[in-house]
Amino acid sequence: MNALRIAGLIWLGLVLVFLYAPILVMAAMSFNASPFYQLPFDFSTRWYEDLASNTAIRTAATRSVLIALAVTVIATALGTSAALALFRYDFPGKRILQVLLFPPIAIPWLITGTAMLIFFFAIGVGRGTPAVLIGHVALALPYVIVVVNARLVSFDRTLEEAARALGANPWTVTRRVTLPWIAPGVVAGALFAFAVSFDQFVVSYFLAKPGDSTLPVLIYTSIRKGFTPEINAVSTLIIVGSMALMLVVARFFSFGGHR
Amino acid sequence: MAGTLSAGDGRRAARLLAPAYLWLTLAVFLPLSAMLFFSFLTAAPFGDKPVEATLSNYRAFFETSTYALLLWKSIKLGLWVTGACILIGYPCALVLAKQIRGRAREALFLLVILPFWSNSLVRIFSWAIVLRGNGVLDRALDAVWPGDVRLALMFTPAAVVIGLVHSYLPYVILTSYLALQAIDDDIVEAARSLGARRLTILWRLVLPLSLPGLLAGAVLVFVPVVGSFMEPRILGGRFGTYYGTVIEDQFVAVFNWPLGAALSFILLAVVLLILGVSSPVLRRGMQ
Numbered sequence: 001m002n003a004l005r006i007a008g009l010i011w012l013g014l015v016l017v018f019l020y021a022p023i024l025v026m027a028a029m030s031f032n033a034s035p036f037y038q039l040p041f042d043f044s045t046r047w048y049e050d051l052a053s054n055t056a057i058r059t060a061a062t063r064s065v066l067i068a069l070a071v072t073v074i075a076t077a078l079g080t081s082a083a084l085a086l087f088r089y090d091f092p093g094k095r096i097l098q099v100l101l102f103p104p105i106a107i108p109w110l111i112t113g114t115a116m117l118i119f120f121f122a123i124g125v126g127r128g129t130p131a132v133l134i135g136h137v138a139l140a141l142p143y144v145i146v147v148v149n150a151r152l153v154s155f156d157r158t159l160e161e162a163a164r165a166l167g168a169n170p171w172t173v174t175r176r177v178t179l180p181w182i183a184p185g186v187v188a189g190a191l192f193a194f195a196v197s198f199d200q201f202v203v204s205y206f207l208a209k210p211g212d213s214t215l216p217v218l219i220y221t222s223i224r225k226g227f228t229p230e231i232n233a234v235s236t237l238i239i240v241g242s243m244a245l246m247l248v249v250a251r252f253f254s255f256g257g258h259r
Numbered sequence: 260m261a262g263t264l265s266a267g268d269g270r271r272a273a274r275l276l277a278p279a280y281l282w283l284t285l286a287v288f289l290p291l292s293a294m295l296f297f298s299f300l301t302a303a304p305f306g307d308k309p310v311e312a313t314l315s316n317y318r319a320f321f322e323t324s325t326y327a328l329l330l331w332k333s334i335k336l337g338l339w340v341t342g343a344c345i346l347i348g349y350p351c352a353l354v355l356a357k358q359i360r361g362r363a364r365e366a367l368f369l370l371v372i373l374p375f376w377s378n379s380l381v382r383i384f385s386w387a388i389v390l391r392g393n394g395v396l397d398r399a400l401d402a403v404w405p406g407d408v409r410l411a412l413m414f415t416p417a418a419v420v421i422g423l424v425h426s427y428l429p430y431v432i433l434t435s436y437l438a439l440q441a442i443d444d445d446i447v448e449a450a451r452s453l454g455a456r457r458l459t460i461l462w463r464l465v466l467p468l469s470l471p472g473l474l475a476g477a478v479l480v481f482v483p484v485v486g487s488f489m490e491p492r493i494l495g496g497r498f499g500t501y502y503g504t505v506i507e508d509q510f511v512a513v514f515n516w517p518l519g520a521a522l523s524f525i526l527l528a529v530v531l532l533i534l535g536v537s538s539p540v541l542r543r544g545m546q
Contacts, residue, residue, distance in 0.1 A: 004397045004457065006356035008350065008358055009354065011351060012351055012367065015432075016349075016367075018428075018430075019371065019374050019425065019428070020374070021389070022382065022385035022389045023382065023385050023424070025388060025395050026388050026389075028394075029388055029395075064388070077278075077339060078279040079279060080279070081276075081278065081279070084275055084276075085272045085275035086276070087270070089268055090273040095279065097276065100280070100283065101289075106482060106530075107291075107530060108482060108483050108486025108487075108503075108524075108530065109486070110486040110487075110488055110523070111291075111523050111527050111530070112287060112290070112295065114510050114519060114520070114523050115287075115290035115294040115520075115523065116286065116287075117293045118290065118293050118294050118297050118303075120515060121292035133287050134282075134285070138282055138286030140363065141279055141367060145279070154538075170271060174267065190275075198378075199376075199377070199378040199379070199380075201379070202488075202489065205329065205489075205511075206510060206511075215537055216378065216381075218379070219380060220489065220493075223384055223493055224492065224493075232388070235378075235385070238377075238378050238381055239377045239378060239381050239382070242376065243373050243374075243376075243377050247369075249376075250369055
């Protein structure tokens with residue numbers, strides 16, 4: 001163990017402290033009785049109790065979960081079939097279709113969100129839950145396609161050919177041969193889609209109707225009005241939930257982590 | 260192999276692809292086109308006001324220096340945050356990829372990436388709690404170094420940079436790590452056995468080989484930071500006016516949608532320029 005190695009480990013440790021300290025502080029403060037985050041620390045669960053009776057937060061949370069579930073189903077179905085087609089068939093313009101997946105990921109959400117607001121108003125959809133749903137699916141689709149495609153790369157194409165040669169029709173081949181193999185990729189893609197929708201703030205902020213908002217939008221407007229420990233409590237729940245979700249994703253889908 | 264598709268396969272491919280791409284067209288590509296169209300109008304075509312075609316929204320950007328200066332301020336913010344992410348994140352990725360092995364590496368890598376997939380708004384909010392006056396950081400500092408030391412970071416540009424670095428640091432670590440991991444250890448070993456010093460190996464061998472990954476991470480940080488508005492709003496206070504917050508205002512406070520569309524489109528042009536210039540590097544970095 002030389003000095004450089006020790007310095008490296010210390011650096012990594014400091015980065016982890018930087019990444020986790022504010023989250024831990026926020027979690028700790030959600031159990032502090034003082035509404036103004038006064039110290040000394042006085043343990044209390046009153047903010048979580050208040051949360052249970054706060055209908056605005058509960059309605060927004062329910063709406064966020066329902067939207068995220070719908071987005072998960074739609075984006076996973078559409079994304080998986082598109083990934084299958086991009087994997088199976090060679091056709092002119094395939095490169096362009098693959099490149100077209102990047103704008104929704106690469107363009108800042110501020111631009112995408114305001115563009116959606118303008119367009120949805122122009123065609124009469126307006127603001128509200130349908131607009132949010134349409135927007136979220138579009139943001140989640142490229143992630144699902146990329147993740148499912150990453151799994152398809154390791155799929156042996158001759159298995160499909162063998163099944164077809166043995167008389168299976170294309171749908172049977174997909175259902176009995178291809179889908180079982182790519183199932184981990186599909187599950188990971190679905191979880192990504194859920195996370196993209198549930199954590200999405202920017203696009204929801206422009207598309208949700210005021211007073212009819214999703215949880216992140218409600219949190220943002222509350223923060224701007226002033227600090228409230230209840231927001232602190234619900235934020236802690238969100239972050240614990242989304243980290244747990246990602247640990248599940250990690251079980252299904254290696255992020256290129258090992259060799 | 261283009262053109263070898265049978266008619267039946269072509270139909271099947273189209274059936275599988277159409278729903279996803281129609282959705283993307285309706286929700287992303289048509290809106291972007293509509294925004295371009297809007298940016299040339301005098302008013303949003305929803306009310307009774309007569310609507311005419313105009314260049315005045317773009318003229319507003321080029322004739323007064325206000326918007327251009329704010330865009331420059333946002334680009335500078337992007338450079339600061341990207342620089343900080345590289346300086347903090349690359350050594351971190353180096354340690355993860357080349358120094359730690361086995362299950363410990365897997366666990367630590369996951370720990371670094373995990374916050375990235377949790378709610379960014381909530382993470383910015385958590386910094387507001389840490390940085391606020393007489394908050395946790397001030398108290399901790401007071402305990403270590405008694406006296407009247409006040410950082411007073413909340414509602415300063417520094418707070419915005421800290422929050423954004425926290426949000427986007429995992430991008431740089433992820434892409435650098437993937438590039439570093441792909442470097443064959445035997446090459447490093449060969450250089451060492453030929454007598455190269457550690458710094459020489461890092462500077463002449465490891466850094467050039469992992470540069471595509473590092474640059475891909477830098478672009479992935481820079482682009483969203485230039486368009487950020489939520490982070491400056493929460494952490495920046497009265498210093499928190501950036502190009503992104505001005506666009507936000509046009510849509511939610513001032514309701515000058517055509518001007519907002521023009522400003523958004525200028526930002527999009529800048530972003531596309533950056534993505535276009537860096538696309539060869541990005542493609543190599545993504546492999």
